[in-house]
Amino acid sequence: MDLRFTPEETAFREEVRAFIRDNLPAETRERMxxxxxxxxxxxxxxxxxxxxxxxxAFSWPKEYGGPGWTAIxxxxxxxxxxxxxxxxxxxxxxxxxxxVLIQFGTEAQKSHFLPRARNLDDWxxxxxxxxxxxxxxxxxxxxxxREGDHYVVxxxxxxTSTAHNADWCFCLVRTNPTAAxxxxxxxxxxxxxxxxxxxxxxxxxxxxxxxxxxxxxxxVKVPVENLVGEENKGWSVAKYLLGNERTGIARLxxxxxxxxxxxxxxxxVRMNGKPLIEDRNxxxxxxxxxxxxxxxxxxxLRVVSAFAKAxxxxxxxxxxxxxxxxxxxxxxxxxxxxxxxxxQAMPVWQQELQAFANEPAIGPEWAPQMAPAYLMLRxxxxxxxxxxIQKNILNKAVLGL
Amino acid sequence: xxxDLTDDQRLLGDSVTRLLSAEYGFEQRKALLKxxxxxxEALWQRYAELGLLGLPIAEDHGGFGGGPVDVMLxxxxxxxxxxxxxxxxxxxxxxxALRLAGTxxxxxxxxxxxxxxxxxxxxxxxxxxxxxxLTDILxxxxxxxxxxxxxxxxxxxxxxxxxxRLIVSARTSGGRDDAGGLSLFLVDGNAPxxxxxxxxxxDGTRAAELSLSGVQVPREALLGEVDGALPTIQRVVExxxxxxxxxxxxxxxxxxxxxxxxxxxxxxxxxxxxxxxALQHRAAEMLVAMEQGRSMAMLATMSLEEEDAAERARSIxxxxxxxxxxxxxxxxxxVQLHGGIGMTEEYAVGHFFRRVMVIEHLFGDTATHLDRLAxxxx
Numbered sequence: 077m078d079l080r081f082t083p084e085e086t087a088f089r090e091e092v093r094a095f096i097r098d099n100l101p102a103e104t105r106e107r108m109x110x111x112x113x114x115x116x117x118x119x120x121x122x123x124x125x126x127x128x129x130x131x132x133a134f135s136w137p138k139e140y141g142g143p144g145w146t147a148i149x150x151x152x153x154x155x156x157x158x159x160x161x162x163x164x165x166x167x168x169x170x171x172x173x174x175x176v177l178i179q180f181g182t183e184a185q186k187s188h189f190l191p192r193a194r195n196l197d198d199w200x201x202x203x204x205x206x207x208x209x210x211x212x213x214x215x216x217x218x219x220x221x222r223e224g225d226h227y228v229v230x231x232x233x234x235x236t237s238t239a240h241n242a243d244w245c246f247c248l249v250r251t252n253p254t255a256a257x258x259x260x261x262x263x264x265x266x267x268x269x270x271x272x273x274x275x276x277x278x279x280x281x282x283x284x285x286x287x288x289x290x291x292x293x294x295x296v297k298v299p300v301e302n303l304v305g306e307e308n309k310g311w312s313v314a315k316y317l318l319g320n321e322r323t324g325i326a327r328l329x330x331x332x333x334x335x336x337x338x339x340x341x342x343x344x345v346r347m348n349g350k351p352l353i354e355d356r357n358x359x360x361x362x363x364x365x366x367x368x369x370x371x372x373x374x375x376x377l378r379v380v381s382a383f384a385k386a387x388x389x390x391x392x393x394x395x396x397x398x399x400x401x402x403x404x405x406x407x408x409x410x411x412x413x414x415x416x417x418x419x420q421a422m423p424v425w426q427q428e429l430q431a432f433a434n435e436p437a438i439g440p441e442w443a444p445q446m447a448p449a450y451l452m453l454r455x456x457x458x459x460x461x462x463x464x465i466q467k468n469i470l471n472k473a474v475l476g477l
Numbered sequence: 478x479x480x481d482l483t484d485d486q487r488l489l490g491d492s493v494t495r496l497l498s499a500e501y502g503f504e505q506r507k508a509l510l511k512x513x514x515x516x517x518e519a520l521w522q523r524y525a526e527l528g529l530l531g532l533p534i535a536e537d538h539g540g541f542g543g544g545p546v547d548v549m550l551x552x553x554x555x556x557x558x559x560x561x562x563x564x565x566x567x568x569x570x571x572x573x574a575l576r577l578a579g580t581x582x583x584x585x586x587x588x589x590x591x592x593x594x595x596x597x598x599x600x601x602x603x604x605x606x607x608x609x610x611l612t613d614i615l616x617x618x619x620x621x622x623x624x625x626x627x628x629x630x631x632x633x634x635x636x637x638x639x640x641x642r643l644i645v646s647a648r649t650s651g652g653r654d655d656a657g658g659l660s661l662f663l664v665d666g667n668a669p670x671x672x673x674x675x676x677x678x679x680d681g682t683r684a685a686e687l688s689l690s691g692v693q694v695p696r697e698a699l700l701g702e703v704d705g706a707l708p709t710i711q712r713v714v715e716x717x718x719x720x721x722x723x724x725x726x727x728x729x730x731x732x733x734x735x736x737x738x739x740x741x742x743x744x745x746x747x748x749x750x751x752x753x754x755a756l757q758h759r760a761a762e763m764l765v766a767m768e769q770g771r772s773m774a775m776l777a778t779m780s781l782e783e784e785d786a787a788e789r790a791r792s793i794x795x796x797x798x799x800x801x802x803x804x805x806x807x808x809x810x811x812v813q814l815h816g817g818i819g820m821t822e823e824y825a826v827g828h829f830f831r832r833v834m835v836i837e838h839l840f841g842d843t844a845t846h847l848d849r850l851a852x853x854x855x
Binding site for chain 1: 478479480481482486546737740741751752754757758760761762764765768769770771772773775776778779795798799847848850851852853854855
């Protein structure tokens with residue numbers, strides 16, 4: 077038993093770090109350091125730089141244009157990318173659609189969609205949740221009726237992240253409304269967002285941003301060759317997608333980067349006549365978060381190393397521990413950052429004007445994104461299977477309750 | 478990076494588990510608690526036969542030359558059964574001090590006896606006024622007749638009542654709280670002027686108050702350099718933290734298993750209480766805490782061989798905080814989910830609870846180590 081990285085792994089980390097340092101556009105890095113989410117063009121540009129290097133599809137095998145990395149290399153890459161801080165790989169393309177097509181797709185689907193997905197020529201979104209199907213996904217009702225060479229799709233999806241940016245949507249639809257078990261009547265379809273009959277309506281989140289959408293489908297014609305896997309077997313495709321390697325789920329690099337940022341700003345602001353960084357309570361709070369991050373880092377290594385050993389695609393139920401603790405730490409670090417800002421974190425400042433335009437800033441440059449980041453991260457324990465669902469998974473898969 | 482165990486480590490785990498499953502049932506343990514010593518000399522000899530007492534001792538000294546991972550596995554098994562024998566005091570604290578600071582002659586005299594089960598040790602460092610401060614030492618050692626005379630008192634010395642040889646810290650120079658000026662001495666359990674008052678801690682393990690009044694020791698009793706004992710003391714405490722962290726993992730595993738069993742079998746409102754989601758989620762939170770704690774116990778174990786003292790101390794403090802918090806959460810909720818039966822002396826969960834409680838208050842509690850980490854935030 078040995079927790080240390082091998083010299084090869086350490087060298088790999090150095091290589092990744094150096095590449096990111098030398099190639100990440102400076103403005104993107106600075107925006108993200110100040111807490112701004114990456115814009116669409118930031119993510120596209122960065123993924124194309126990485127794809128040219130062969131790294132964007134970080135979890136794919138070499139034959140599909142991925143780097144063919146080990147689980148540990150993937151973990152190191154994700155952590156370095158997050159702590160840069162750089163835009164994350166678009167998960168819809170890389171960790172969701174890619175592995176699904178590699179496992180279930182036809183040759184035509186693979187050869188057309190995979191290269192485009194890793195170069196972000198197509199921006200994908202995920203059409204799973206519906207107004208009546210959140211945590212209880214199998215109760216989804218969006219219907220797809222086979223008519224000749226097409227499915228005709230009618231229904232509604234909700235909480236569709238970045239649908240307004242998307243070129244394509246992978247969707248769960250009901251193809252057999254009378255199946256004995258509701259999981260048995262579901263299919264997995266690839267839908268071109270430019271198809272007539274699709275309407276995307278924005279949902280503005282509590283942070284003021286447009287990230288989420290409702291997507292309405294009215295008589296949307298989808299060619300049958302866009303079915304992935306067999307008709308009515310979409311639930312196993314979805315389960316594969318959701319159960320796929322989830323070691324990146326802890327997003328530990330992001331929490332680490334945010335805690336670093338909190339400490340950095342804490343040197344500039346004051347408490348009781350001294351820099352906040354010298355305040356005893358603040359330091360204890362940072363120390364506590366750092367302890368929890370260290371524990372999660374090792375738990376993540378254990379999961380990654382077990383995954384690498386199992387060699388297959390068996391989801392480790394301990395991934396749910398990573399999701400729960402990882403999102404708790406993301407939230408804790410965002411609270412830490414916001415609390416460092418104090419009252420300066422509260423105004424709604426014209427953010428873009430301040431940090432990146434010629435207008436003089438109203439407030440400190442570090443302030444505008446502190447509250448929005450905190451607000452947005454309340455979603456972390458809701459998306460990707462709420463943390464309560466993760467506890468249900470642990471109960472069923474590990475505890476046998 | 479590698480989380481695998483060697484074949485030897487797996488064999489070790491299996492043989493210890495076999496022995497303890499046979500000999501350390503809850504009722505058997507309760508019987509031991511009622512004996513005058515509070516633990517079993519017969520089992521101590523079995524541990525010696527199995528090689529457990531020589532596990533981390535070098536082969537030259539009759540041991541097996543095992544490392545921190547071996548001790549971790551053993552302590553975890555001891556935690557699952559709430560083993561009462563003076564392993565921590567003798568093999569972890571005592572033998573570590575000798576390994577770090579002992580001359581060849583001292584090691585050659587004592588360690589083979591430890592491995593053979595014929596000598597027990599105790600580490601007598603903390604004093605009543607010191608709480609967790611390692612340098613708050615008032616006991617003195619003054620030169621006399623080529624040797625030293627020790628005066629003072631030591632508090633909550635783990636298994637200090639039964640130790641054949643005690644490793645006693647004392648000031649050879651400096652004053653209260655000085656980092657320098659500390660020295661370690663080997664003191665015979667029967668030394669004239671040494672008085673010991675033994676008692677049980679809240680978990681049933683034994684400890685003692687020592688008073689040293691004109692205890693004369695020869696020059697050869699000095700363990701390590703005069704005035705230079707603090708680094709050794711720190712490393713002994715770190716070894717104690719790593720070992721007890723592993724022990725807490727074992728206790729958490731046991732409490733988690735007991736609690737799950739109870740949730741599945743205890744019926745209320747016509748169904749197992751584990752059907753209630755409120756209780757299911759609490760059980761899942763216990764699992765999350767236990768796994769995070771397990772990661773930290775591994776960190777403590779792996780850190781023991783880190784050469785950089787500051788880095789090692791930082792990892793150990795992180796582990797102490799992480800394991801302390803995990804242990805408190807799991808043990809409190811194990812009692813809570815059991816309801817009234819969890820409060821009874823008759824039922825095992827409360828015994829595990831008290832072991833975790835005692836361990837949290839050894840070698841610096843959660844707040845102490847969090848405070849050290851807070852000092853280092855940069």
